[in-house]
Amino acid sequence: MIEISHVNKWYSPSFQVLTDCTTSVTKGEVVVVCGPSGSGKSTLIKCVNALEPFQSGDISVDGTKVNDPKTNLPKLRSRVGMVFQHFELFPHLKIIDNLCLAQQKVLDRSRDKAMAKGMQLLERVGLKEQAQKYPANLSGGQQQRVAIARALAMDPIVMLFDEPTSALDPEMVSEVLDVMVDLAHEGMTMMVVTHEMGFARKVANRVIFMDRGEIVEDAAKEDFFGKPRSDRAQKFLSKILSH
């Protein structure tokens, strides 16, 4: 579904953020990307739907090359759902309109159809009553669940999550993770940048560990948590699992 091969990215000639990253996500797979901050995890996931450009290497999604200038990027992105660390709901639109905007403007769905789909997804994330409110009136956890619903409204073939719980108060983390776990159980293909190792243990098929722009470890979940091969991954795990 997602093929990443030998991707390199520089912010400036002397500052390389991604170094020869190669991995893939197959259909129905849940892949968790973890690593210390500044390791390039977010940058890598943003390269997948071309929100970040990269200088060399190839990424393709469902057979379409992301870095090909001829690729219709809006069309490709409409099939790739993305959830951001800071939710990025549109503050000037009601919750339901946040879900309808792209459905109507990108997929050309009728208002009625978009509303029906939107309400169905809001119900699914438990926020049907909030449809007529504005994002600012919702808690962080609720906003992030709306953001997930907004991405799902486009019927994506794969979902990307960029630290979806990092900006949340601790008591709101689980309500968002619950939605994501459900999604994983339904067979959604997911690439998730997160520090939530509990989530990784529960639903991930594979774990990718990144450090200093490199993919240091790319292993099945059991192997990664059982006995990581690299020192850096071991250190990282012992640090975040020690409390």
Added chain:
Amino acid sequence: MFANLDFDVIRRALPYLFYEGMTFTLTLTALAALGGLVFGTALALMRLSGYKILGRIAGVYVDFMRSLPLVLVIFWFYFLVPYIGQWVTGASRPISVGAFASSLITFIMFEAAYFSEIMRAGIQSISRGQPAAASALGLTYAQTMRYVVLPQAFRNMLPVLITQTIVLFQDTSLVYVLSITDFLGAASKVAQRDGRLVEMYLFAAVVYFTISCIASFGVRRLQARIAIIR
């Protein structure tokens, strides 16, 4: 000191002052603000587009307009537009452009320079995550601007935009140099005709002051409301 003043001249001139003068002033203000906002937003988008040439053109235009006194622009434009029109259309003689059309075009072009700076600040006040989220949903650049970025920029900048419009409302009085009957022009004509300069100019000042003051007060209330929403 006020013994010789005849304030009844104002009462007698009221219908003329407001039906003719104020109507013109308000129409010009509204149309110039609208046109200036549209053109100014286009300039702001050019500057932020990432295309160097477009940005340069918009930048030079804005700097140029802001470096000239408005009266001069009004004057020059009035005299030049007929000849530019002749040159563009290839007509045999200078085309005739009414004083209203000429002043409206001038104000739109002049105000666009100021509105563009306001809209530029407004667009830059939107966090980069917003256009990223819109792109991630598959919206094109134009759709992202139209449905996500510009509505928020406009809303954030509304108080400043209205304040600029109040300035514009006062500046429209400069069309008197074209002998146009705007509010000040009407007051001036009555003043000259009846020899009541002090009364009429005093009254004109009070009217401009009152309207601007009320509008400014409205802006402050609006600001408070927007602050709550955010």
